[in-house]
Each structure stands twice: as structure tokens, then as C-alpha cells.
Amino acid sequence: xxxxxxxxxxxLVFFWDAIEHVSRLSRVLRQPRGNSMLVGVGGSGxxxxxxxxxxxxxxxxxxxEITKGYGYIEFREDLKKLFFMSGCDGSPVVFLFTDTQIVVxxxxxxxxxxxxxxxxxxxxxNDEWEKINTAVRPHCKAAGVPETKDGMKQLFIARVRENLHxxxxxxxxxxxxxxxxxxxxxxxNCCTIDWFDRWPEEALQSxxxxxxxxxxxxxxxxxxxxxxxxxCDMASVIHTSVIAxxxxxxxxxxxxxxxxxxxxxxxxxxxLSMLDEKRNEMEVAIRRLDVGxxxxxxxNSVVATLQADITRMQPILATKTKETEALLIQVNKDRAxxxxxxxxxxxxxxxVKKVADEVGAMAADAKKDLDEAMPALNNALKALDSLSKxxxxxxxxxxxxxxxxxxxxxxxxxxxxAKTDWDSAKKVLSDTQFMQxxxxxxxxxxxxxxxxxxxxxxxxxxFVPEAVERVSVACKSLCLWCRAMKVYDEVAKVVEPKxxxxxxxxxxxxxxxxxxxxxxxxxxxxxxxxEELMNLCDRTVAEKQELQEAxxxxxxxxxxxxxxxxxxxxxxxxxxxxxxxxxxQYTELTGDVFxxxxxxxxNGPFTAGYRNSIVGQWTEEMTxxxxxxxxxxxxxxxxxxxxxxxxxxxxGLPVDDYSTENGILTTRGKRWPLAIDPQAQExxxxxx
Numbered sequence: 001x002x003x004x005x006x007x008x009x010x011x012l013v014f015f016w017d018a019i020e021h022v023s024r025l026s027r028v029l030r031q032p033r034g035n036s037m038l039v040g041v042g043g044s045g046x047x048x049x050x051x052x053x054x055x056x057x058x059x060x061x062x063x064x065e066i067t068k069g070y071g072y073i074e075f076r077e078d079l080k081k082l083f084f085m086s087g088c089d090g091s092p093v094v095f096l097f098t099d100t101q102i103v104v105x106x107x108x109x110x111x112x113x114x115x116x117x118x119x120x121x122x123x124x125x126n127d128e129w130e131k132i133n134t135a136v137r138p139h140c141k142a143a144g145v146p147e148t149k150d151g152m153k154q155l156f157i158a159r160v161r162e163n164l165h166x167x168x169x170x171x172x173x174x175x176x177x178x179x180x181x182x183x184x185x186x187x188x189n190c191c192t193i194d195w196f197d198r199w200p201e202e203a204l205q206s207x208x209x210x211x212x213x214x215x216x217x218x219x220x221x222x223x224x225x226x227x228x229x230x231x232c233d234m235a236s237v238i239h240t241s242v243i244a245x246x247x248x249x250x251x252x253x254x255x256x257x258x259x260x261x262x263x264x265x266x267x268x269x270x271x272l273s274m275l276d277e278k279r280n281e282m283e284v285a286i287r288r289l290d291v292g293x294x295x296x297x298x299x300n301s302v303v304a305t306l307q308a309d310i311t312r313m314q315p316i317l318a319t320k321t322k323e324t325e326a327l328l329i330q331v332n333k334d335r336a337x338x339x340x341x342x343x344x345x346x347x348x349x350x351x352v353k354k355v356a357d358e359v360g361a362m363a364a365d366a367k368k369d370l371d372e373a374m375p376a377l378n379n380a381l382k383a384l385d386s387l388s389k390x391x392x393x394x395x396x397x398x399x400x401x402x403x404x405x406x407x408x409x410x411x412x413x414x415x416x417x418a419k420t421d422w423d424s425a426k427k428v429l430s431d432t433q434f435m436q437x438x439x440x441x442x443x444x445x446x447x448x449x450x451x452x453x454x455x456x457x458x459x460x461x462x463f464v465p466e467a468v469e470r471v472s473v474a475c476k477s478l479c480l481w482c483r484a485m486k487v488y489d490e491v492a493k494v495v496e497p498k499x500x501x502x503x504x505x506x507x508x509x510x511x512x513x514x515x516x517x518x519x520x521x522x523x524x525x526x527x528x529x530x531e532e533l534m535n536l537c538d539r540t541v542a543e544k545q546e547l548q549e550a551x552x553x554x555x556x557x558x559x560x561x562x563x564x565x566x567x568x569x570x571x572x573x574x575x576x577x578x579x580x581x582x583x584x585q586y587t588e589l590t591g592d593v594f595x596x597x598x599x600x601x602x603n604g605p606f607t608a609g610y611r612n613s614i615v616g617q618w619t620e621e622m623t624x625x626x627x628x629x630x631x632x633x634x635x636x637x638x639x640x641x642x643x644x645x646x647x648x649x650x651x652g653l654p655v656d657d658y659s660t661e662n663g664i665l666t667t668r669g670k671r672w673p674l675a676i677d678p679q680a681q682e683x684x685x686x687x688x
Contacts, residue, residue: 015203018045021194025053028192029094029165035115037168037187039177040196043262046169047096054094059165060085063096072106079110079120080128086163087156088135098169099176105183111166112184115191118161132156166191173258198243199261204236211268215275217590227590230625234594237621239264242602245614249606257605266670270597274639274668278593282586289575289582296575302557313551320543327537338526395474396429398422404468408475411457411482414450415441438481443488451489458486591622591629592638599635604665604673608658636660639668 014022021038028034038046047063054061062085064070064078086093102108110120124132129149136152139159145151168191170177181187199207209232217224243259250256398405401422409425416437418424428434446454457463465483469476595618603611615633622629636645636657648663649655666673 015206017203021049022053024194026056029053029057033161035166035191037191037193038196039170039172041171041173041258041260043260043265044196046196050096050167059092059094061094061096064101066101072104075107083160087160090163092163095166099171108180108184112186115186118157201236204239205232208232208235208268227627230627233625238598238618241617249610263601267597267601269670270600271594274597275593278589282582286579286582289579293575310551310554313547317547320547324540327540331534331537334529341526392429396426402471404471405475407457407463408468408479411454412478414453415485443485446489454486458483587628588630591627595633596635596638600665600668635664639664
């Protein structure tokens with residue numbers, strides 16, 4: 001458990017006395033076997049300056065660290081490490097030892113032995129001496145010392161005395177220092193004594209300025225510099241005034257307490273921490289009220305905006321209402337027209353459907369009749385397709401045709417409008433367009449005379465395809481064609497009126513359909529218009545509803561905002577006043593917290609009368625130095641918390657200010673509190 005100077009960060013302020021002490025320590029550490037004893041009250045800077053001087057002298061700093069269970073055995077182990085560093089390694093080491101580290105007086109006895117002879121009796125065991133001899137043997141060769149046990153031990157002790165420098169930091173307070181000096185004379189004889197006196201005003205002001213320069217005291221640079229200078233002066237005034245008051249207190253009460261630089265450093269540390277804490281608390285309070293005032297102002301602005309919005313929306317809402325009503329009337333009217341047209345269109349659709357049904361039935365009947373004649377016609381045409389040129393030549397080659405062939409050709413000539421003699425028949429057969437004339441014959445317009453003549457042949461029992469086929473296969477196809485023409489004509493006479501009626505009805509149907517399409521187009525236009533009006537009406541109603549909801553919401557918000565602003569109107573005034581008061585108190589924190597820190601750091605041992613007296617002096621000095629304060633200082637008001645104070649009083653703490661101040665000293669101080677209760681009032685227990 002050791003500490004090195006490299007493990008610690010030090011903030012040093014070099015006033016003249018500190019420079020003198022560092023110079024003395026540096027000279028002592030550079031002297032052969034130079035040791036020093038620094039005598040001064042706690043907090044004088046003995047340890048800090050020792051570390052700095054060892055750093056300047058390029059030496060390591062060794063210091064024990066007291067932990068739970070640290071005793072004489074642990075101390076001797078640390079001494080072994082120290083001896084190994086200085087004797088074996090040959091490293092220059094400064095052993096810094098303070099009177100607060102003296103757990104048992106044997107520590108001082110061992111240090112006395114080191115100062116006197118450079119060794120501690122029975123410190124090392126035999127095996128440890130073997131390690132030491134191994135480490136020292138090369139140095140013996142270099143120095144020409146015999147490599148015997150005694151020679152190596154003497155060289156080891158000599159190296160320890162050359163490289164080890166002991167610096168003792170002692171406090172003269174009490175009798176322990178005098179007793180130790182009498183019991184262990186080497187503390188005086190083998191050490192250079194350096195007395196650390198009280199810090200002069202220059203030191204106090206330099207140290208305080210070093211810490212206070214980081215604080216902010218406002219935007220005015222001149223005023224900030226004035227406050228900074230005043231605080232540095234007040235730090236030295238408070239320290240020196242407490243020293244004087246402590247002497248006065250000892251003369252009157254016979255109670256001695258020492259004012260050390262430690263108390264001054266505690267004053268600075270307390271001031272920095274408590275000022276930051278109180279400023280944060282005050283900033284939170286100011287910000288909370290300031291935000292409340294801003295919110296109220298924003299609410300007032302919102303109220304005005306809402307009123308303007310409601311006023312603006314009223315005429316728009318009225319216009320939208322009228323537009324909606326007009327649109328609804330127009331929609332109802334157009335919807336009635338559309339319904340009327342729908343009824344008319346329905347009647348027309350029924351009539352057209354009836355005509356369409358009749359036309360469809362007539363067309364089906366005509367198609368049925370035609371379907372009866374078409375198979376014979378198609379068969380005849382197929383038979384014609386089967387006729388070849390040879391078949392026609394065969395028929396022409398008859399000089400005297402058989403009777404049936406003669407009849408067939410006579411019928412063909414009748415249909416084609418030729419003479420019925422055989423020569424005419426041959427000419428018809430010789431026509432190159434004969435087949436085309438048959439295929440493209442105008443069967444729909446056969447003259448009645450031709451039909452009458454064909455009927456004579458058709459009714460002949462022998463004029464059938466089977467009978468003709470026995471005489472001439474080629475004439476069979478012509479017979480089929482002639483009979484098909486007769487059948488088709490018979491059917492056509494029945495179908496033609498139907499076709500005429502169908503055409504008439506089809507024309508009527510088309511006219512009715514055109515009329516229906518026109519009416520449907522008019523209906524569609526009306527329906528589209530109604531739908532468009534409905535959409536426009538829906539949009540207008542939605543806009544009206546949206547405006548109405550916005551107006552209702554604005555009205556409700558206006559009512560709530562009015563209640564808020566009306567109910568908090570007086571509070572807003574009070575909040576503004578409170579913010580102004582808190583801002584003033586924020587400025588006064590600079591002086592009030594400084595007095596509180598001084599009170600906590602110094603005034604614990606004083607009785608109530610002495611506390612009030614010295615605080616009065618400080619307050620006057622603060623006023624003279626123009627440091628902002630509240631004028632009348634009270635530790636309970638500045639640092640006390642009413643709820644916590646009330647809890648203390650419930651637990652048994654007396655209700656007077658002196659006891660409350662003691663409670664604040666107990667909880668706020670940086671050092672452990674020592675409660676002295678000579679009258680057994682158990683106030684100390686209540687404080688705890």
C-alpha cells in the first residue's frame with residue numbers, strides 16, 4: 001500500500017513563503033544523507049511542497065498509505081521495499097512520513113534508527129539478505145569492496161543512506177511532538193528543521209484568486225473584477241479575523257482551537273461547491289416561474305388568436321351553410337327529374353324489348369323456312385360442283401337425247417331463258433360460263449312465267465334425280481339444281497313477306513333503339529349531374545363540418561384558456577415579482593454563500609455570541625468591499641432546508657438557531673464533525 005507522487009495531481013500556488021520552503025527542501029535533498037523535518041499545523045503545504053521538491057530533484061516519492069488493519073508488520077514490509085529501491089536498485093527516494101501515519105510509536109523508533117545508523121535491526125531475514133547480497137555483489141566489485149557478508153552489508157547500508165532521504169511532516173499541536181523529540185533525539189540531530197508558519201495575507205489572496213478566477217459574476221467585466229478582488233481580500237480577512245477571535249475565545253472560555261490553512265482550503269472548497277449548488281437551485285426556481293409567466297403570455301396570445309379565428313370562421317361557416325342548403329335543393333330537384341326520366345326510359349326499354357322480341361321471332365320463323373329449302377339448294381350446288389367438262393361434253397354428244405335428258409335440258413333452258421329445243425340446249429351447254437350461270441342464278445327473282453313452266457317439269461313423276469341418274473349421271477346434277485330452284489321459289493314466296501315485314505320491323509327496332517339511346521344519354525347526363533352535385537354537396541358538407549368542428553374546438557379552447565388566464569391572472573403578477581426577487585437573490589448568493597462557507601469552515605468551535613460577533617464583522621467588511629449580499633446574514637436562511645430542519649426538530653434537535661446551525665455544520669462540513677457535549681444534553685446524538 002504505497003503511493004507515488006506520479007499517482008497524484010497537485011494544484012500549487014507559488015507565493016513567496018512556498019518558494020522559500022521549496023528552495024530549502026531542494027537544498028536538503030541534494031545534500032549527502034540529507035533529511036528534513038517539516039514542522040507546521042495541518043494544511044500548511046508540507047506534503048505538497050515535499051513532492052514538488054522531490055520532483056525537482058528527480059527523485060521518487062515514497063509514502064505509506066494507512067488502510068484498515070495496517071500495523072507494524074505492514075510498516076516493516078514497506079521499509080523493506082524502500083531499502084530495496086534505495087540500496088539494491090540505487091534509486092534516489094524521498095520517504096515522506098507524517099505524524100498522522102504513526103499507528104504505533106514503533107514506527108518512529110524505526111525511523112529514528114534509519115536516521116541514526118541507516119538500518120533497522122532485524123528487518124531482513126537470512127533469505128532476504130541472500131537476495132540483497134546477490135544484488136549488491138556487482139557494486140562491490142566496482143567499488144573494490146571485499147565480497148564478504150560484512151562488506152556487502154556495509155555497502156548496502158551506505159547505498160541506502162546515500163539514496164534514501166527522509167522527510168518528516170510533524171504538527172506542533174499538542175504534546176506528542178515534544179515527547180517524540182525527547183524520546184528519539186535523531187529526529188532533531190539528523191534532520192534539518194523547517195518551520196511552516198501561518199500563511200501571510202499574500203499567500204491567502206494568491207490561493208483564493210487561483211480558485212475564484214474560474215467563477216462568473218455577471219456580464220460586466222469591471223464589476224466582476226471588483227467582486228473577485230473583494231472575495232480574495234475577504235478570504236484573508238476572514239482567516240486572520242478568526243485567528244484573532246480564537247485568541248479572544250481562549251482568553252475568555254479557556255478553549256483552544258487552531259486555525260490552520262486546512263480550514264482556509266475548506267472555506268474555498270465549500271464556497272465553490274455550495275455556490276454552484278445554490279446557483280443551480282436558484283436557476284431552476286427562476287426558470288420554473290419564468291416559464292410559467294411565458295406560458296401565461298403565450299396563452300393570452302393564443303386566446304387572442306382563437307378569438308380572431310372564431311370571428312374569421314363565422315361568416316365562412318354561414319356561407320357554407322347557405323351553399324349546402326342551395327345544393328341540397330338543387331340535388332333534390334335534379335334527382336326528381338332523373339327519377340322521371342328513369343321511369344320514361346323504363347317504358348321505352350319495355351317497348352323496344354317487345355319489338356325486339358317480335359323481330360327476333362319473325363327472323364327465326366323466316367330462318368326456319370329458309371332452312372327447309374337450303375339443304376336441297378346446297379345439294380344441288382354440290383352436285384354442280386361435281387360436274388366436269390367431260391360430263392357436259394357427254395350431254396352435248398347426244399344427237400337424239402333420251403326423253404328424260406331432253407326434259408332436264410328443257411327445264412334448264414327455261415330457267416336460263418333459252419329455247420327448249422335440243423340445239424338451243426347444246427348452245428347453252430357450250431357456253432363457257434354455263435356453270436357460273438347456274439351457280440350464280442338469281443333464284444330470288446324468278447319470273448312467275450318461268451316458275452309456272454318449271455312447275456310442269458317438277459310435277460312430272462319421272463323428273464326425279466334417281467330416274468335421271470339411270471339415263472345420265474351428268475343430268476342428275478342438273479335435275480337436282482332444277483328441282484332446288486323450284487323448292488327455293490316455293491319457300492321464297494312464303495319467306496319474302498316475312499322478310500319484308502322483318503326488314504320493316506328491324507327498321508322500327510333500330511329507330512326505337514336510337515330513340516332509347518338518346519333518352520338513355522339524357523338520363524346519363526342527368527344522373528351524372530346529380531352525382532356531381534352530390535359530390536359537391538358532400539364536399540361542401542364536409543367543409544362545413546370541418547369548419548364547425550374547428551369553430552367548436554376553438555370555442556372550447558377559448559373557454560379553457562379564458563379560465564386559465566382568468567384564474568392565474570393574479571399569479572402571473574406574483575410570479576413576475578417573485579422572479580425579480582429571485583434574480584436579486586441570485587446576485588446576492590455571491591456574498592451570502594461565501595459567508596456560509598466561512599461560517600461552516602471556521603465557526604464550529606465558537607459559541608452563539610462569538611459566532612454572531614464575528615459574522616457581524618464579516619458582513620460589515622462585505623459591505624465595505626461592495627460584495628453583493630442580502631445585508632442580514634443567517635446561515636439557517638441561506639443553507640437550511642425547512643423540511644430537513646423540521647425533521648431534525650422532530651427527532652429531538654432544539655428549535656433554537658444555534659442548534660440548527662450545528663446541524664448544518666454537521667451535514668455540510670467537508671471534515672468529520674466532532675460534537676462536544678459537556679452538559680450531557682445529547683445534542684450531539686440529535687445532530688447525528
